[in-house]
Amino acid sequence: MSRIKELFSKKQQDVLNVYCTAGFPETDSTITVIKALQDAGADMVELGMPYSDPLADGPVIQASGLQALENGMTIALLFSQLKTLRQHIHLPVVLMGYMNPVLQYGFERFCADASACGVDGLILPDLPEYEFENEYSAIIKKYGLDFIFLVTPETSEARVRRLDDLSSGFLYAVSSSATTGKDKDFAAVEQYLARLKGMQLKNPVLVGFGIKDNQTFRSASRFANGGIIGTAYIKAIDGAADLSKATQTFIRGILEN
Amino acid sequence: METYQHPDARGYYGQFGGAYIPEMLHRNVEELAARYTEIMEDESFRKEFDALLKDYVGRPTPLFRAERLSAETGATVFLKREDLCHTGAHKINNTIGQILLAGRLGKKRIIAETGAGQHGVATATVCALKGLECIVYMGEKDIERQAPNVARMKMLGATVIPAVSGSKTLKDATNEAIRDWINNPSDTHYVIGSVVGPHPYPDMVARFQQVISYETKQQLKEITGNELPTHVIACVGGGSNAAGAFYHFLDEPSVQLVAVEAAGHGVHSGMSAATTQLGKTGILHGSKSLLMQTEDGQVIEPHSISAGLDYPGIGPLHAHLFSTGRGTFLNATDEEALAAGFHLAKTEGIIPALESAHALAALNKLELTPADTVVVCLSGRGDKDLATYMHAMNQ
Numbered sequence: 001m002s003r004i005k006e007l008f009s010k011k012q013q014d015v016l017n018v019y020c021t022a023g024f025p026e027t028d029s030t031i032t033v034i035k036a037l038q039d040a041g042a043d044m045v046e047l048g049m050p051y052s053d054p055l056a057d058g059p060v061i062q063a064s065g066l067q068a069l070e071n072g073m074t075i076a077l078l079f080s081q082l083k084t085l086r087q088h089i090h091l092p093v094v095l096m097g098y099m100n101p102v103l104q105y106g107f108e109r110f111c112a113d114a115s116a117c118g119v120d121g122l123i124l125p126d127l128p129e130y131e132f133e134n135e136y137s138a139i140i141k142k143y144g145l146d147f148i149f150l151v152t153p154e155t156s157e158a159r160v161r162r163l164d165d166l167s168s169g170f171l172y173a174v175s176s177s178a179t180t181g182k183d184k185d186f187a188a189v190e191q192y193l194a195r196l197k198g199m200q201l202k203n204p205v206l207v208g209f210g211i212k213d214n215q216t217f218r219s220a221s222r223f224a225n226g227g228i229i230g231t232a233y234i235k236a237i238d239g240a241a242d243l244s245k246a247t248q249t250f251i252r253g254i255l256e257n
Numbered sequence: 258m259e260t261y262q263h264p265d266a267r268g269y270y271g272q273f274g275g276a277y278i279p280e281m282l283h284r285n286v287e288e289l290a291a292r293y294t295e296i297m298e299d300e301s302f303r304k305e306f307d308a309l310l311k312d313y314v315g316r317p318t319p320l321f322r323a324e325r326l327s328a329e330t331g332a333t334v335f336l337k338r339e340d341l342c343h344t345g346a347h348k349i350n351n352t353i354g355q356i357l358l359a360g361r362l363g364k365k366r367i368i369a370e371t372g373a374g375q376h377g378v379a380t381a382t383v384c385a386l387k388g389l390e391c392i393v394y395m396g397e398k399d400i401e402r403q404a405p406n407v408a409r410m411k412m413l414g415a416t417v418i419p420a421v422s423g424s425k426t427l428k429d430a431t432n433e434a435i436r437d438w439i440n441n442p443s444d445t446h447y448v449i450g451s452v453v454g455p456h457p458y459p460d461m462v463a464r465f466q467q468v469i470s471y472e473t474k475q476q477l478k479e480i481t482g483n484e485l486p487t488h489v490i491a492c493v494g495g496g497s498n499a500a501g502a503f504y505h506f507l508d509e510p511s512v513q514l515v516a517v518e519a520a521g522h523g524v525h526s527g528m529s530a531a532t533t534q535l536g537k538t539g540i541l542h543g544s545k546s547l548l549m550q551t552e553d554g555q556v557i558e559p560h561s562i563s564a565g566l567d568y569p570g571i572g573p574l575h576a577h578l579f580s581t582g583r584g585t586f587l588n589a590t591d592e593e594a595l596a597a598g599f600h601l602a603k604t605e606g607i608i609p610a611l612e613s614a615h616a617l618a619a620l621n622k623l624e625l626t627p628a629d630t631v632v633v634c635l636s637g638r639g640d641k642d643l644a645t646y647m648h649a650m651n652q
Binding site: 056058059098099100126127131149150156 | 267275276277278279280281284422423428429432435436439440442537538539540541542543548550552553554555556
């Protein structure tokens with residue numbers, strides 16, 4: 001059973017997936033941050049690969065990626081950092097990034113190296129489903145990786161079902177049509193999440209974009225299996241003297257009852 | 258028949274094109290892809306579009322036989338005078354088309370990216386004409402170096418928002434415009450200014466610009482009795498004027514299509530925008546094409562003296578013309594472009610945009626004979642570049 005599947009078989013509610021940027025805040029803090037998240041009680045980690053032109057990201061995550069690139073982060077360096085991943089980390093880890101750096105690295109080589117490091121899945125928001133099916137899904141499967149598609153409030157029901165069908169691990173429900181880090185009107189979001197819930201999808205659903213505190217996380221968890229936090233966490237560790245302590249405080253704030 | 262004119266149903270020209278977009282843009286881009294040809298072929302649309310091109314833009318633009326330039330090069334050289342379009346460049350052909358189309362799609366808010374400001378001005382102009390809200394994203398660095406066009410956009414009622422992310426130039430302005438579209442999915446249309454972006458943009462923009470070669474063909478026939486030239490020369494950044502100038506000659510193998518890229522300080526100087534020479538296959542702004550990038554797949558900031566050619570990618574149609582050999586890809590340095598600009602001013606009394614000056618510079622790089630008929634697309638006028646020209650004169 002894949003680590004993601006195993007997680008959802010044990011826990012169907014309040015699953016907390018936290019996004020961090022590889023190579024941020026320091027070049028070699030990647031594993032430190034993932035470990036801090038695991039120790040603080042996160043259930044899954046979405047590890048962002050920095051890119052010069054991240055279309056779906058707002059200013060905070062963009063800035064963290066730019067910092068990481070200035071730190072000298074590359075995909076090759078990331079995989080060398082992740083060589084020891086499974087010595088420290090039992091949480092599922094998914095890599096999130098944009099297609100261009102992955103294509104330059106070589107798609108199959110990328111999947112092979114990710115899989116060898118113990119990465120569990122991929123989120124590539126600018127890989128369209130047509131190209132996914134025709135060129136890439138067989139390679140992703142070959143290396144035992146899950147692939148997670150995004151859906152938004154604008155995605156039609158038929159398309160949600162199709163993307164759910166193509167996804168494995170979980171389905172990423174973007175809370176509203178927006179870039180990351182925008183404040184959302186959560187009442188409207190809840191209607192959409194209720195609609196998704198009513199569709200009885202194949203995959204668990206995690207809600208991302210606009211989840212930033214205890215209240216929005218609880219709200220997301222009422223209608224889905226949990227939430228994904230990115231921008232708020234990046235803000236919390238940006239400039240922090242002690243990454244573990246900052247992570248502990250942040251995650252405690254999200255999970256408090 | 259196999260054609261270079263159109264991409265396949267998925268938006269691919271050979272191996273280039275497609276729609277590599279996040280799900281947040283899917284509905285808008287799909288709606289556009291499903292409806293653009295039907296709307297553009299609709300008779301009432303055609304009428305409105307053609308009337309504006311005629312009465313507002315001033316089309317057809319002249320095809321001018323440049324006698325002194327012809328005598329020098331030994332061939333017959335014609336200039337397609339897109340610089341005489343309202344707002345001073347070919348860009349307005351596309352902004353009129355897209356804004357009329359946006360109206361048919363019920364969109365009330367128009368956004369655009371701009372580098373030098375020509376596309377921004379053309380978008381702001383048509384928004385003023387149609388009473389639509391207009392937001393133009395422009396790199397913070399470009400805002401500083403293109404002050405007159407920023408003032409024009411503001412005078413036309415547009416809001417100019419500085420793009421402060423990344424390198425703060427055209428590619429970042431494009432990123433910000435795409436992010437705006439993601440955040441405003443229902444009321445907004447994004448007017449892309451070149452033959453780049455996700456399908457259907459490259460094809461849609463090429464169709465709005467095809468009027469350039471459509472007129473050229475008719476005018477050549479009238480003037481010379483033969484509708485086919487031997488060469489068509491156009492500058493290429495993203496490649497919209499080249500797409501328009503080549504369009505009706507793409508499937509005429511006897512016509513040599515010459516695309517001129519900006520070599521900046523020299524192709525291998527590290528300060529260049531010659532994408533076909535320096536780029537590898539990659540994905541930027543929603544399409545697969547040739548792209549200047551590092552080994553790690555990070556996009557490289559290009560350089561050209563001409564802000565309109567200062568783009569690290571190239572439209573997928575042009576990448577296809579390059580990789581199949583259908584197009585001849587040359588390049589001109591900043592210095593060669595400046596020299597060609599000064600030369601046209603003195604020999605023909607026309608001050609060209611620095612972008613168009615790159616196309617003119619290629620006249621010296623081709624081996625031409627008296628039997629050749631060469632059309633150079635003079636995509637824009639040089640008023641916006643006076644400061645750069647004056648700076649060069651004082652050197």
